[in-house]
Amino acid sequence: MTNDYVMTINGAAVASELMIDVVNPATGQVFAQAPDCSTAQLDEAVDAAREAFKMWRKVPIEDRQALVRKAGDLLIKHAPELSRLFTQEQGRPVDAAELEISGAGSWMHAVSQMTPPVHVSEDSATQFVETRYVPLGVICAISPWNFPVSLAMWKAAPALVAGNTMVLKPSPFTPLCTLRIGQLFSDIFPPGVFNVISGGDALGPMMTAHPGFAKISFTGSSATGKRVMETAAKDLKRITLELGGNDAAIVMPDVDLDEVAEKIFFGAFFNTSQICVATKRLYVHDSIYDDLRDRLVAIAQRTKVGDGSEQGTSLGPIQNERQYRRVLELLEDARNTNLTLLQGGEIPNNGGYFIPLTIVDNPPESARVVQEEAFGPILPMLRFTEIEDVIERANNSEYGLAGAVWSKDTGKAMEIARRIETGTVWINQNLMLRPDTVFGGHKHSGLGVENGMEGLLEYMAPQAVYLARS
C-alpha cells in the first residue's frame, strides 16, 4: 500500500499524523492512504495563503498568466503517469483519464490568456471614471470525485490569474492525483499561492467555516451546496456553487438514428453516468421510441464495463461505495415498482462497485429514477408526442444545469433549446464545454458561474475609481 502522498502547504511537502484510506473502486480494496489534515494544518495553509496573497496580488497579471500557463504545460507532461493513478482512485479507463488531465492542462492555457476588463464610464475634462477588478483574497476550493482533476483546475486557473491564492481540497474519495499536482505545482508557484490539503468528511465543513477565506468555490451535490451557503453566510464569504443536475434530452422524430444513437448513449453513460451534465432523462418522440430504445440497449450490451486499467474497457465502476449503494437502492426501487429494466452485458463480480448499464423503459414521470439525480448508469427513457408537453416535463425539475435537443430542423431545435430552463443547452451534441464560455446552473443546480470571462470575474470584486479633473 502506498502512503507517501503529502499535502502542499506553503510550498512544502507536509505529512499528517492521521491518514484516510483510498479505495480502488474496481476492486473495492484500499490501495493507498492520504493525509488527514488537522485543524492546525488547515490554519497553517490559510495563514500561508493569506501571507502569499499580499505579494501575489502585486505580481503583474502577465507574470501570473505565464505561471498558470507553465502549470498547464506540467499537467500535460505528466498526464500519462498521472492517468494510471487517476484510474486506480477514480475508476475511469486510463485513456479517458489521460484526456481529462491533459485537457485540464490545455484549459489552463486558455484561461491564462484571459485578462479582466477595465470599463471607462467617463473620460472628460471634468471626470475620469473607471471600473476595474481586484482579487478577493484566499479562495477555499472544494472539488468532487467525478472529474477530480479538471474541476479542480477550473478553479485554480482563474483564481490564480485573478491574483488570489488558494487552498484546494479534493474529495476524500479521489485525493491522490490532486495531491501529486500540488507537489508538481510547488516548483512553479511561490510558496503559499497554491496549497493542497486532504482529509475526511470533517475537513470540508472545517474549511467553509474558517474565517480566513474570502470566497468558497464549491463543486458537488446540491444538498452539500446548501450547507456550504449556510456556513458562508456567517461571515459573508463570496460563493460559487456548481451543483447537481437532472438533465433532460429531447429527441425529435426527424433525427437520423444511425447518426445520433451512439452520441446519445455516451451523453448518458460516459464516466459511468457520473457527470453533472449527463443526460439523465431521455424524452423520445413516440414514433422513433422503440427503434432508439433497441439501439441503445444493443450499444449497452456491447459496451465493456470493467476495471479501467484493463485494455478494452469503455466504462469503469461507480466511484465509491456510498454512491454505489445509492444507485443500487434506486435500482431496487425501480424493480419494486415494477418498472421495466433493460440491461447491458456482463459486469465483473470481484468486489468492485459495478452496476450493469440500465435503460428504464418508459417509467411514469413520478418514478424516483426520473425525479432524482441517479449519478449512475440508470437512464429513464420516456415517450412523448406533443412538443409543448415535453418542454413542460423537461422543465419540471428543481434542477437546471443542462439539457439537449436532437433534431435535423435546427431552427425548431433552437426555439426549443431557448425554452429549456437550464444554464447550458446543446443541440445535436452533448457534454461540450469550453474555457471561454460560461458554465453554471439555474435553480438548485448552482449559484454563480465558472468559465468564460464571467467565471474569471467571480474571483474578483469590481472597484469604481472616480477622478475629479477640475
Ligand code: NAD
Ligand atoms: P458532495 O457534495 O458529496 O462532495 C463534494 C465535495 O464537498 C467533497 O470534496 C466533499 O468532501 C465536500 N463536502 C462534503 N460535505 C461538506 C460540507 N458540509 N461542507 C463543505 N464541504 C463538504 O458531492 P460528490 O458526491 O463528491 O459529487 C457528486 C455531485 O456533484 C453530483 O450531484 C454532481 O451532479 C455534482 N457535480 C456538479 C458539477 C457542476 O459543475 N455543476 C460538476 C461535477 C459534479
